[in-house]
Amino acid sequence: AERSNLAGVRHILLVLSGKGGVGKSTISTELALSLRHRGKKVGILDVDLCGPSIPRMFQLQDSDVHQCDSGWVPVFVDQEKSISLMSIGFLLEKPDDAVVWRGPKKNALIKQFVADVAWGDLDFLIVDTPPGTSDEHISTVEALRPYKPLGAILVTTPQAVSVGDVRRELTFCKKTGLRVLGIVENMSGFVCPHCSECTNIFSKGGGEELAKHAGVPFLGCVPLDPQLSQSLEEGRDFIQEFPKSSAFPALAHIAQQILDGASQRSS
Amino acid sequence: QVALLDIDICGPSIPKMMGLEGEQVHQSGSGWSPVYVEENLGVMSVGFLLSSPDDAVIWRGPKKNGLIKQFLRDVDWGEIDYLIIDTPPGTSDEHLSIVQYLSATHIDGAVIITTPQEVSLQDVRKEINFCHKVKLPIIGVVENMSGFICPKCKNESQIFPPTTGGAEKMCQNLNVSLLGKVPLDPQIGKSCDKGQSFLSEAPESPATLSYRNIIQRIQEYCDQRHFQEEKII
Secondary structure, three states: OOOOOOOOEEEEEEEEOOOOOOOHHHHHHHHHHHHHHOOOOEEEEEOOOOOOOHHHHOOOOOOOOEEEOOEEEOEEOOOOOOEEEEEHHHHOOOOOOOOOOOHHHHHHHHHHHHHHEOOOOEEEEEEEOOOOOOHHHHHHHHHHHHHOOOEEEEEEOOOHHHHHHHHHHHHHHHHHOOOEEEEEEOOOOEEOOOOOOEEOOOOOOHHHHHHHHHOOOEEEEOOEOHHHHHHHHOOOOHHHHOOOOOOHHHHHHHHHHHHHHHHHHHO | OEEEEEOOOOOOOHHHHOOOOOOOOEEEOOEEEOEEEEOOEEEEEHHHHOOOOOOOOOOOHHHHHHHHHHHHHHEOOOOOOEEEEEOOOOOOHHHHHHHHHOOOOOOOOEEEEEOOOHHHHHHHHHHHHHHHHOOOOEEEEEEOOOOEEOOOOOOEEOOOOOOOOHHHHHHHHHOOOEEEEOOEOHHHHHHHHHOOOHHHHOOOOHHHHHHHHHHHHHHHHHHHHHHHHHHHO
16 A cells, blocks of 8 residues: 555644734744754644745745656755645645635645655644634645644634634634644733833633633743744744743743643653 | 625634634614624624534525625615725635625725735735725735734744845835834734724834824825715715
């Protein structure tokens, strides 16, 4: 029998949220960079077909995808091939082209993305998703089920309006049998670079409360950090370049917990 | 007389923001009754059809489309001046369906929201393309979360830096109107969480001023269109 394209992937994790704009793609990207710095080989599969953000976060929005015998070759971020990417962003003729597809067409591409990307050997495959609990999510979980994903990280911002949607995402995980690795409270506080006053622009604590209420691990608060935003805009390696930045400790801690969870499962 | 229709089926935020969490929809001979915030502001959302805040709507496209059709067909809005439709992110089933189902009537246009950074603009350009594709007029773009003024030292920080010129540059390039920029104000999130009107809670906030200017421009656009249509008739 043909070896599946996911056979060499040790751990698969999904980054989910009920809400848009909370930073799923940011967390996916920073997690990949953190894991790379710990010597891991990481792939990112971007299944946000309408708003694919991953290519730009690595300044690879102009890259093309090539085919090989076993399927699509992912786009490598560096010479060492330590991070590889797949996104519909690479398949668009023009970057502003809208993907105006209904569910069935989206489902078909997601199936292909899961089965036909020649990832090779990876320690981690991070699957970045769009907000919601619909076609993309149902199809992705179904297609990944045979490969027994490690679980899902849920991202929220602190305020109740965001947490309200993430509660529904938790239900989605429960109903589809997807293990919840934990909740990340993103955009949690802003420290003014001029005077160091901390302001809770999007409130505080909602993510931690939700984790407690739902009985899932709380992975930590990531503050709003203009250096992080700037890094992402410029496709830079935040983990390497800004270890003294306010978001760094939180992101490193999240990666550590994922590594701990993965090695626990392996043993 | 305003109607607010929430077609974000998976992530319905409007009930909470309007202080209507826990409300249910009532049926009458004339259809579904919207839930009223005030006499002249009625709201409809899938949120009102769910029995618990943990209930997830795990539906594929066709089922979502079915509910949107029902919302448009069966809700007894009465006579209204403005029907505002809040959508989820994306360019998929909900967006195609709402434009299709409303094609028999007229849509004044779309207001498109972005934040200043390129990762957001990148998606918004696609949304603008979507509007062109389905012949949906664009009233204009709003740049949200546009700068933050520290309450202590009053210095401004660009939390979401407009590294590629923000909405302003994008609007220039794509020939659409920039309706305005709304700065970050922690009171906005607080008010939405409590289900209270930010405009009433923080009348002096720079964000309130921005919102009001934007709303005025939208009203002017709509008034102009009606005037033009009446001239044609």
